Amino acid sequence: MQQHTAVLDLIKQRKTQHGLPGAAYNDPDVYRQECEQIWHREWIFAGHTFELEKPGQYLTLQIGDYPIAIVRGKDGNIRAFHNACRHRGSKICTEDKGKVAKLVCPYHKWTFELDGKLLYAGNMGPEFNTADHDLLPAHCEVVHSYIYVCVAKVAPDFEKFRSAVSPFIGPHHLEDCKVAFEANLVEKGNWKLVFENNRECYHCDGTHPELLQSYTEIASVQGISGEEDPELTAYWNTCEAGGLASRLVMDPAGQFRMTRIPLDHGASSYTMDGQPAVNRRLDRSGVENIGALLYFNYPSTWNHFLGDHALSFRVLPRGPGETVVTTKWLVPKDAQEGVDYDLERLTKVWMATNDQDRRLVEGAQVGVTSPAYQPGPYSQLVENGVCQFVDWYCELMTRRLAETETASQAI
Incomplete structure (x- = not known):
């Protein structure tokens, strides 16, 4: 019970619109409670x-x-x-x-x-x-x-997520795909830092030249709908006319979110020239350029779907300070390497981006574990996605730790 109380007290130290206390990223007791309250209970x-x-x-x-x-x-x-x-x-x-x-x-x-x-x-x-x-x-x-x-004895409801995500990913026909390439990257950083880094592109200009050949940050990517932009609305209308769900859908609790965004510079895929990496289509919408469908589901995955291929990302912690990020490049099952796609061209952007993110996460891990670290404020312009993730984490951990404390006291 003392461990639950200490972790709960630590999380309650977090200020609104600020990062977590440093101990949240390296304390073995915090990690133990994250396993018990999140990883051992969620899908x-x-x-x-x-x-x-x-x-x-x-x-x-x-x-x-x-x-x-x-x-x-x-x-x-x-x-x-x-x-x-x-x-x-x-x-x-x-x-x-x-x-x-x-x-x-x-x-x-x-x-x-x-x-x-x-x-x-x-x-x-x-x-x-x-x-x-x-x-x-x-x-x-x-x-x-x-x-x-x-792995819980009683699993949480899955149907809410299934019904929300199916209209988005169903039209991409992943059942007819294969893994063209898989990369497993061990990052010397806490799993929350991995997700925090993913949930913003504040760092992109100075870090991801390859990704920015095609990707652009949009408010809906952060999970903040706000007022619809006329160009974005027109893009959504075009995609949805082709049977591709596009408008932002977000779990009220903040655990999952799906939305579709246009790519930048007229790009249609994550390649250095923005042109397709695979000469096959995953979808059958008839829409020439469908941009990128993005979906996340905390705590273990984010995903990108394009017209010619898709990427799935899996996050698994190995301890307080180590995380394995698995990336899979998915292409149509009948696509042949060397004929329908070049593997280096297909993987170059995200191989570079993943390694750049790894270095950022590892640098952040060193900083947040310093005794001198004090959490700073999030930018309300470009870090709403990070704040949304940390809000979800704090709300879930606070509720479940309180429930565990109450149950312990009742024994």
């Missing part, structure tokens, strides 16, 4: 269904304390399991991804079916009942190829 983006095309294909991830394996079964269904053998806890799927006929524990060869049922456990005696030792499932939901998992 976390894991990967895409087309990464698991065939039965036996799996991918793994670590959500806080929980190792998770996601497997396509013989029946075609995708399931998530706690990646720990029911014998003595050994990790069953030991690679980031792979393909197996059965799920076999490497320690003592306990063998599980792809649906998690225990098939074989040697030397356990006649009284042993295999049905009592199936793999433990985790909650798993799929929306237009996006696999989300939740």
Whole structure:
């Protein structure tokens, strides 16, 4: 209970329209409570269904304390399991991804079916009942190829997010895509700094020359609707006439948001010349230049959808001061590298942007952990998106820590 109180008191120190106290980014107790109150309770983006095309294909991830394996079964269904053998806890799927006929524990060869049922456990005696030792499932939901998992005993409602995001991503036909390239970047910074950096482009002019060949900041990107700009409204109308949801939709609690923006300089894709990187289209709208659909879902993902390709980003913390950012470039399944797209051209802008952001996050981590650090005010002109993220974080943590305290006192 004392840990809950200390973390709650720390969060309450934050001033309105200001950053968090430095300890929020490096204190092990804060990180422990973030795992318990957020990462172990929310829906976390894991990967895409087309990464698991065939039965036996799996991918793994670590959500806080929980190792998770996601497997396509013989029946075609995708399931998530706690990646720990029911014998003595050994990790069953030991690679980031792979393909197996059965799920076999490497320690003592306990063998599980792809649906998690225990098939074989040697030397356990006649009284042993295999049905009592199936793999433990985790909650798993799929929306237009996006696999989300939740390790809580009771998962929060997923349908609100599904109904909001489906009109936006459905027309991009991600079910017919593949991963052209995947990059995993380890950033020596707190996961909140990673998201704070993503939620503003105040830093872009001096940091992201490659991205600014096409990307431009618009108020709706920050999650602040304000008054509609006539040009933006006309752009939305054109996209929506082609069946592409475009106008800002935001969760009242601030956890997710979707909107579509035009790109700058007449660009149609994230490339150095602004021209498409892939000579295929994801959408079938007939709209010549659909700009970029942007969506985030805290705490684990932000995404960009263009006419010719899409990018999904996954954020997973490894501790108070380390975060893994996974970027996947998604292209039509029938697109051939070297024929329909050049990989270096496809990935150049965001490979550079990600590394530039990594350096910013790592520099910020050093600064906020200084005993001399004092949180400064956010710009109300260009940092509303950052403030929105921190507001969401503080509201959620404050509410859940208070609930945990109340429950503890009642025991």
